[in-house]
Amino acid sequence: MFIHSAEAHLSNALVHRPLPFDCSSAWESDTVSSPTELNLLAYPTVKLLYPELHCHGISRIPGRLNDRRTPLGELNWIFTAITDTIAWKSCPEVLSGTSSDTHTGSEVNTDLFQKLFRQDLLVASLFRNFLLAERIMRSYNCTPVSSPRLPPTYMHAMWQAWDLAVDICLSQLPTIIEEGTAFRHSPFFAEQLTAFQVWLTMGVENRNPPEQLPIVLQVLLSQVHRLRALDLLGKFLDLGPWAVSLALSVGIFPYVLKLLQSSARELRPLLVFIWAKILAVDSSCQADLVKDNGHKYFLSVLADNYMPAEHRTMAVFILAVIVNSYTTGQEACLQGNLIANCLEQLSDPHPLLRQWVAICLGRIWQNFDPARWCGVRDSAHEKLYTLLSDPIPEVRCAAVFALGTFVGNSAERTDHSTTIDHNVAMMLAQLINDGSPVVRKELVVALSHLVVQYESNFCTVALQFIEEEKNYTVPSPANTAEPGNLTPVRDSPAIPRLRSVNSYTNIRAATTARNLNKSLQNLNLNEEGGQASPLSTSSSTSSTLGSPDNDEYILSFETIDKMRRVSSYSSLNSLIDCRMERLHNTADTHSHEKTKDIKLTVKCHCTRAECMGQTLEGPIRAGQGQKGAKNRTC
Numbered sequence: 001m002f003i004h005s006a007e008a009h010l011s012n013a014l015v016h017r018p019l020p021f022d023c024s025s026a027w028e029s030d031t032v033s034s035p036t037e038l039n040l041l042a043y044p045t046v047k048l049l050y051p052e053l054h055c056h057g058i059s060r061i062p063g064r065l066n067d068r069r070t071p072l073g074e075l076n077w078i079f080t081a082i083t084d085t086i087a088w089k090s091c092p093e094v095l096s097g098t099s100s101d102t103h104t105g106s107e108v109n110t111d112l113f114q115k116l117f118r119q120d121l122l123v124a125s126l127f128r129n130f131l132l133a134e135r136i137m138r139s140y141n142c143t144p145v146s147s148p149r150l151p152p153t154y155m156h157a158m159w160q161a162w163d164l165a166v167d168i169c170l171s172q173l174p175t176i177i178e179e180g181t182a183f184r185h186s187p188f189f190a191e192q193l194t195a196f197q198v199w200l201t202m203g204v205e206n207r208n209p210p211e212q213l214p215i216v217l218q219v220l221l222s223q224v225h226r227l228r229a230l231d232l233l234g235k236f237l238d239l240g241p242w243a244v245s246l247a248l249s250v251g252i253f254p255y256v257l258k259l260l261q262s263s264a265r266e267l268r269p270l271l272v273f274i275w276a277k278i279l280a281v282d283s284s285c286q287a288d289l290v291k292d293n294g295h296k297y298f299l300s301v302l303a304d305n306y307m308p309a310e311h312r313t314m315a316v317f318i319l320a321v322i323v324n325s326y327t328t329g330q331e332a333c334l335q336g337n338l339i340a341n342c343l344e345q346l347s348d349p350h351p352l353l354r355q356w357v358a359i360c361l362g363r364i365w366q367n368f369d370p371a372r373w374c375g376v377r378d379s380a381h382e383k384l385y386t387l388l389s390d391p392i393p394e395v396r397c398a399a400v401f402a403l404g405t406f407v408g409n410s411a412e413r414t415d416h417s418t419t420i421d422h423n424v425a426m427m428l429a430q431l432i433n434d435g436s437p438v439v440r441k442e443l444v445v446a447l448s449h450l451v452v453q454y455e456s457n458f459c460t461v462a463l464q465f466i467e468e469e470k471n472y473t474v475p476s477p478a479n480t481a482e483p484g485n486l487t488p489v490r491d492s493p494a495i496p497r498l499r500s501v502n503s504y505t506n507i508r509a510a511t512t513a514r515n516l517n518k519s520l521q522n523l524n525l526n527e528e529g530g531q532a533s534p535l536s537t538s539s540s541t542s543s544t545l546g547s548p549d550n551d552e553y554i555l556s557f558e559t560i561d562k563m564r565r566v567s568s569y570s571s572l573n574s575l576i577d578c579r580m581e582r583l584h585n586t587a588d589t590h591s592h593e594k595t596k597d598i599k600l601t602v603k604c605h606c607t608r609a610e611c612m613g614q615t616l617e618g619p620i621r622a623g624q625g626q627k628g629a630k631n632r633t634c
Contacts, residue, residue, distance in 0.1 A: 081218040230270040237277040276314040309350035320360040362402035393436035404446025
């Protein structure tokens with residue numbers, strides 16, 4: 001972008017007559033090297049209040065321009081704050097780079113303001129001089145022009161505040177120079193902070209941005225008003241993301257970044273709150289923070305046990321943003337013992353602090369193997385196990401996230417790392433039945449890291465499942481027992497064979513299958529002589545599936561689920577339901593000692609050829625048991 005300025009517009013004529021402050025030699029000397037001194041020369045009351053100060057006496061004003069505690073330095077400071085405010089409020093809305101604020105209904109060309117008044121100190125000084133030159137030369141019918149074009153600013157209301165500040169300062173000069181009295185500082189900044197406070201407390205919902213915002217940033221450089229300015233700035237940023245974006249457009253970043261070098265403890269809560277608001281909206285500031293070692297400030301806040309838990313939570317949030325997908329930030333925070341500091345906060349009673357500590361740990365070793373091995377040396381994964389049973393679901397979810405990224409690194413695997421990953425996975429498997437859907441969702445993501453890391457192993461297991469399922473044939477209805485017949489189907493190829501339990505078998509599926517078969521076994525309605533349940537093995541007369549001492553063979557949960565879903569197994573389902581119902585009836589009969597007759601369908605065991613093998617239905621007495629009915633004949 002080309003920048004250009006001129007003394008007058010094409011339709012104006014330059015001034016050839018002497019100005020009222022005719023000091024041609026002063027224009028060429030160093031005494032008017034700043035816009036503040038030039039404005040004092042053009043100020044009409046200078047000659048009246050102190051004639052010897054006119055022209056060459058300008059250098060007799062006490063102080064230096066870069067010393068804000070002196071009269072000349074304070075005037076220059078006020079001038080900078082006022083011109084920044086005028087420029088920020090007057091940047092044209094029609095040029096490119098205009099950003100609209102949907103909350104306040106106002107538009108500010110933040111892009112042009114940043115280029116002219118923030119990116120370069122020399123350009124910013126030139127355009128501040130341009131604003132002052134326009135005010136002076138407008139009284140002589142001259143209109144200074146610039147490219148890019150700026151709107152007229154010579155009638156802005158903030159110039160009246162400048163005139164008042166100059167009057168207060170010049171009124172003290174005679175006594176300061178002649179008698180050596182102490183300089184009384186201008187109330188300009190205190191009054192502007194009060195105006196900003198009124199805007200925060202008394203403003204309506206649809207309001208324009210506060211014009212005091214650039215002045216508040218300048219006040220941050222003053223130790224006298226810094227604490228109040230930070231408090232008001234924090235309240236403004238708390239209004240929402242639009243307020244944070246507005247403050248960043250003014251140029252808040254370099255001011256609050258410089259304050260991180262301060263060691264004042266009273267500023268820590270305010271600075272942590274402000275930085276938490278900034279990084280929550282714009283996380284790209286992480287690079288500048290690490291570049292200026294700003295992360296060390298928040299590491300010290302996190303390690304300070306005297307700080308309230310709320311502020312330590314904000315500090316660990318800021319650190320979590322700094323290390324998020326930023327290798328330089330991860331390295332810097334790892335050198336600052338972030339992992340050790342976070343592990344010390346895991347047992348804090350504040351749940352939000354525990355949650356963000358776990359998130360910060362998960363982010364620092366995400367795709368960063370040095371941090372992961374540092375966590376291994378500190379037993380970080382074992383200390384995170386305690387959060388898996390935390391009563392707060394968000395804390396459990398954060399712990400699952402941290403453990404998921406802990407096993408999700410893509411570095412070269414070793415036997416030690418494989419063992420750690422296996423132990424972490426076994427701990428995570430305990431949360432399969434967690435009541436919070438957020439925890440279960442994060443658990444799926446965490447376990448997916450294991451699938452990525454051990455893809456070949458999971459493919460081998462999946463292929464084994466597929467090969468086993470191919471050997472299972474669907475039985476025809478002819479091979480299925482009728483619902484009312486207790487005759488089992490012996491060694492039918494249609495019955496699925498029992499699956500061997502391997503290391504990958506789900507413990508919950510095994511327990512479910514064991515309980516189901518144990519319930520069926522308790523019916524004990526089979527005949528003596530080797531007839532087995534349809535779910536038992538063909539080589540044994542009694543089922544080993546429900547035996548607590550034999551875990552070698554069990555029926556997988558997936559197979560049972562498929563058997564119930566396939567329509568061709570409907571008769572088998574009916575058989576199971578029938579036997580379960582009869583078990584319930586038998587238990588109820590024993591508990592109430594009733595003598596009600598029970599109908600039982602059995603086979604005839606007589607030797608007559610005409611009725612051999614036929615089924616009989618007849619009542620038996622309760623308590624008589626199967627022994628009294630199993631040998632029943634016609």
